[in-house]
Amino acid sequence: MTTQERAVQRLTNGTPVPKGQERKVTNLWLDALQRLLRNKAAVLGGIIVILLILMAIFADQIAPYHYAEGDSNENYMVPLWLTKVMPGHMEKYAKIGDKFILGADYLGRDILSRIIYGARVSLPVGFAGALTALVIGLVYGSISGYYGGKVDNIMMRIVDIMYAFPTMLLIILLMAFFKTSFGGANEPGTAAYTFNQINKIVDRFLGLEGGGMLFIFMGIGITAWMGIARLARGQILSLKEKEFIEAARMIGASDLRIIVRHILPNIIGPILVTVTLNIPGYISTEVFLSFIGLGVDPPTPSWGSMISEGSRAIRSYPNQVLFPALALAITMFAFNFLGDGLRDALDPRMRGTS
């Protein structure tokens, strides 16, 4: 008989442990997943995110047309059902034709196909922004917070300086700089050329024929990590003084163990939630950049550039703005629901609640 069994027997005098007192071994992540799956809104958000990812991956198979393919004879073409749903100027001026389900843009390109391909821009931007923010922000913030003192002081002043600069202005300047200096570089051996080549690889990897995605990632990444770094540092600073960290030091745990086993699990929840909730922000930054013409290079479709182009004809052809905006809104909602769900799921105090 093991010590464990003996201990149990002694304690319970041989009677079985009452139901509900025994609990299966679970780990934090499995437990969190279970709780996430119980949250209907989060599941819905998750399903939508997965569908969007699938849509982006299989865009070639799903989209009825290629995103750059258009016939100027079919520009502003509107299907019949749309004129019924949105009566107005459309039926007076538009070419009516059922070739495009959601209509065609000013170059006669299928809006639906462009929305589908647009996911190849928006989702990677969201995820890449989140990833850079998470990696740089977490490492930077952890070092700053854990070591404290002078290190912290210097590292945080750098963040302060960067923060003081208006984010949008910084991104716009960066994008303008990247596009002019790196975009056209074709002289082998220079740094700009290397960047341009990497950019082409990234575009090809994402299944786009050009677009300048690397530059957008860089622009967003450079500005996105600061918030997370501050958050991580703040969390660690407050956590560092908690007695359980001292208790861990007392039992002889190493710095690495304290960071990995005690600090990270306690801060990863809020950070993951913040990052997830920031994804719509990264996506909308790209949308904004594309709207003002500093985002993806045409003809690569982006929901932002589509909204921008469509907004010029918003009174006559509201469908050109409405559908890309709808795609954007659905994506934003999905990520927000998922983020909210994650926040609740990662808190063990919510265990047992629905």
Added chain:
Amino acid sequence: MAEKQPLVQVKNLKMYFPITRGIIFQRRIGDIKAVDGITFDIYRGETLGLVGESGCGKSTTGRTILQLYRPTEGEVYFDGQNLTALKGEQLRRMRRRMQMIFQDPYASLDPRMTVGNIIGEPLEVHNLLSPKERRARVMELLEIVGLNPYFVNRYPHEFSGGQRQRIGVARALAVQPDFIVCDEPISALDVSIQAQIINLLEELQEKFSLTYLFIAHDLSVVRHISTRVAVMYLGKIVELTDRNTLYNNPLHPYTQALLSAVPIPDPEAERQRQRIILEGDVPSPANPPKGCNFSTRCPRRIDICSEVEPEWREVEKGHWVACHLV
């Protein structure tokens, strides 16, 4: 305690925390003298009570002995080994022999870990036992501290304050230490629960022949549990002697004042009780007074008190006092 072997020897221990000013270029403009030169021994198997008001440096003393803070000056010998000289791995190995029970049972347990992992962590860190044996040991420990072994997979928030403190005790016991610093282990608990934890600590002391440094501000609790009692005031120990002597024949004016504040559970005697009310506030530990630290508030102050620091000396056998009057 017949042989009276010291397990822990503290020699002229000082712990200063720097006060800095400036945002980028931090200048040291002073020190908080949390512990300012204390010397005492803790004998094997005894419970040394450490009392004093809030902010007098009791907790800092405990933590500095355990090297959670590295002392500014002075030495701590544990079983003959100088802890202050140890570093890294050597110190880590010594941690198996000394542990701590924390004040706040809500803050001292990692909310993201199960009870089993919390109690098992010391074993894991020191690579003791296989995972299976470790689990059995954790269950055994839970039973020892009076909790259901089947609570292993629960999280701390599912327990009450008293139960959490038991978990903290189990964690401290996991590596079978010789010496445990109890840093106000009961002051965050309800009075009804306090007695349970005190009894548990006494039971465990007998069972595992533990040595305690028991930090508290509740004089009656300290009287109950301690073998000897040390009284601290503003970073210094002012009096140290065995329990009965301290409570019956306090020599230092601060101890006298402190003891006069304890209510007596007898209405007759309570009515007769003469309280010594101290005037003024405790001076700042950043700027302690010249001479005796207590000279600014002492009802029996003489001229020398604000000039010369009183010597820490043994006035009777085993009765140490730092006061010019005795």
